[in-house]
Amino acid sequence: xxxxxxxxxxxxxxxxxxxxxxxxxxxxxxxxxxxxxxxxxxxxxxxxxxxxxxxxxxxxxxxxxxxxxxxxxxxxxxxxxxxxxxxxxxxxxxxxxxxxxxxxxxxxxxxxxxxxxxxxxxxxxxxxxxxxxxxxxxxxxxxxxxxxxxxxxxxxxxxxxxxxxxxxxxxxxxxxxxxxxxxxxxxxxxxxxxxxxxxxxxxxxxxxxxxxxxxxxx
Amino acid sequence: xxxxxxxxxxxxxxxxxxxxxxxxxxxxxxxxxxxxxxxxxxxxxxxxxxxxxxxxxxxxxxxxxxxxxxxxxxxxxxxxxxxxxxxxxxxxxxxxxxxxxxxxxxxxxxxxxxxxxxxxxxxxxxxxxxxxxxxxxxxxxxxxxxxxxxxxxxxxxxxxxxxxxxxxxxxxxxxxxxxxxxxxxxxxxxxxxxxxxxxxxxxxxxxxxxxxxxxxxxxxxxxxxxxxxxxxxxxxxxxxxxxxxxxxxxxxxxxxxx
Numbered sequence: 001x002x003x004x005x006x007x008x009x010x011x012x013x014x015x016x017x018x019x020x021x022x023x024x025x026x027x028x029x030x031x032x033x034x035x036x037x038x039x040x041x042x043x044x045x046x047x048x049x050x051x052x053x054x055x056x057x058x059x060x061x062x063x064x065x066x067x068x069x070x071x072x073x074x075x076x077x078x079x080x081x082x083x084x085x086x087x088x089x090x091x092x093x094x095x096x097x098x099x100x101x102x103x104x105x106x107x108x109x110x111x112x113x114x115x116x117x118x119x120x121x122x123x124x125x126x127x128x129x130x131x132x133x134x135x136x137x138x139x140x141x142x143x144x145x146x147x148x149x150x151x152x153x154x155x156x157x158x159x160x161x162x163x164x165x166x167x168x169x170x171x172x173x174x175x176x177x178x179x180x181x182x183x184x185x186x187x188x189x190x191x192x193x194x195x196x197x198x199x200x201x202x203x204x205x206x207x208x209x210x211x212x213x214x215x216x217x218x
Numbered sequence: 219x220x221x222x223x224x225x226x227x228x229x230x231x232x233x234x235x236x237x238x239x240x241x242x243x244x245x246x247x248x249x250x251x252x253x254x255x256x257x258x259x260x261x262x263x264x265x266x267x268x269x270x271x272x273x274x275x276x277x278x279x280x281x282x283x284x285x286x287x288x289x290x291x292x293x294x295x296x297x298x299x300x301x302x303x304x305x306x307x308x309x310x311x312x313x314x315x316x317x318x319x320x321x322x323x324x325x326x327x328x329x330x331x332x333x334x335x336x337x338x339x340x341x342x343x344x345x346x347x348x349x350x351x352x353x354x355x356x357x358x359x360x361x362x363x364x365x366x367x368x369x370x371x372x373x374x375x376x377x378x379x380x381x382x383x384x385x386x387x388x389x390x391x392x393x394x395x396x397x398x399x400x401x402x403x404x405x406x407x408x409x410x411x412x413x414x415x416x417x418x419x420x421x422x423x424x425x426x427x428x429x430x431x432x433x434x435x436x437x438x439x440x441x442x443x444x445x446x447x448x449x450x451x452x453x454x455x456x457x458x459x460x461x462x463x464x465x466x467x468x469x470x471x472x473x474x475x476x
Contacts, residue, residue, distance in 0.1 A: 144395065148375065148388050148391070148392060149375075149378075151379070151384070152378055152379065155378070158374055158375065158378050161370065161371050161374050162371045162374070162375060162392065164367075165364060165367040165368050165371055165396070165399070165403075166395070166396070166399045168364055168399070168403045168406065169399060169402040169403050169406040172403075172406040172407065172409070172410050173406060173409075176409070176410060189409075190409070193406075193409070197402065205395070208391055208394070208395050211391055212387075212388055212391050215384055215387040215388055215391075216384065216388070218384065
């Protein structure tokens with residue numbers, strides 16, 4: 001399983017345009033927002049946590065179809081299905097690899113990009129913390145969506161239609177935790193609820209995702 | 219008495235229900251039930267709507283806009299109930315592999331999305347004179363919009379997959395996971411914003427209820443809309459079963475030609 005994790009991470013980093021692309025996309029979204037709403041730093045600071053969350057979510061969405069698609073095409077997924085490790089474990093490890101390659105860089109860069117949006121100093125730490133807790137759920141939910149659409153020729157657009165509604169609760173709690181934290185308010189409740197979603201997703205969704213993959217491999 | 223014997227007996231007791239899962243039996247039973255359901259639908263929905271639209275007084279503070287309640291409340295109720303029905307049908311498909319169940323879930327989705335859209339639109343039309351806005355990010359409105367998105371995703375997945383059994387399996391998994399997340403969204407949205415929408419108007423708690431003049435035709439339309447759903451569901455499921463049969467016949471013919 002560790003070998004699988006390392007292999008997936010290596011593929012994610014080295015294969016063309018996977019690794020840097022998500023980060024670059026995130027940066028571009030952040031840069032575009034001031035052009036859209038105007039350079040008023042007060043407005044920007046107020047919406048910054050929400051923008052960072054939406055941007056991270058969209059950047060996460062970009063690389064989702066890579067989780068299973070290539071492995072499905074070259075038959076690696078069949079081998080994984082017949083391998084002695086449980087399918088659920090393989091799915092969880094692949095989601096973890098996706099997070100390490102996509103979610104973690106986004107989380108680390110978000111406080112830096114937040115400067116572009118004039119976010120005040122306590123906000124940085126809360127954006128970072130909320131993304132750190134929330135992005136694993138995004139990767140896991142995304143892996144489930146990718147498992148559903150793995151057998152399709154052009155599943156990309158369908159994948160976003162399926163996954164984005166599933167992202168709503170995480171986004172609500174995550175952005176709420178970051179916004180409240182940035183405003184200096186108490187935010188333990190949304191943070192705890194989001195952590196609950198993350199933990200629940202990691203515990204249960206591998207089963208649903210591997211059920212979907214088994215159906216697709218039939 | 220052994221354990222296996224007892225479970226077999228329990229299964230026999232429910233046989234009348236599972237018989238519906240046999241497509242032939244389903245076609246004959248639903249064919250017989252169809253005119254009755256249509257009659258119930260016509261006898262409740264039409265009088266309910268006529269009574270509601272023309273023979274109820276215009277309410278204080280509301281004017282005659284209150285009458286949209288006879289479309290808004292039943293469609294909103296069905297929008298949620300149809301998703302629950304799809305969840306149950308999906309579970310039956312996953313556990314017992316009855317094809318009629320999967321086809322019924324597929325058939326219900328379009329009716330459900332129509333009901334959700336109808337509830338959203340009538341709500342917007344009603345909201346304009348009452349709250350002064352067509353749309354507000356109120357928890358109930360938002361959760362209906364989210365439900366609408368879930369319906370869209372579910373139907374898109376059905377449409378995208380060619381193999382009917384694969385499609386049935388994957389949509390069933392999506393329906394189950396989606397239900398959990400739809401429920402989560404419901405509470406997340408509540409947490410996110412406090413709303414304009416009134417509380418329950420049909421609860422058992424008499425304090426909150428609408429007055430009897432409006433309540434009686436509303437019950438009729440509620441029953442009528444449920445009957446309408448069953449009617450449309452039966453028709454659509456029958457069409458799906460027939461489509462399957464035609465497809466099977468065509469395939470057989472092609473095989474014979476080769």
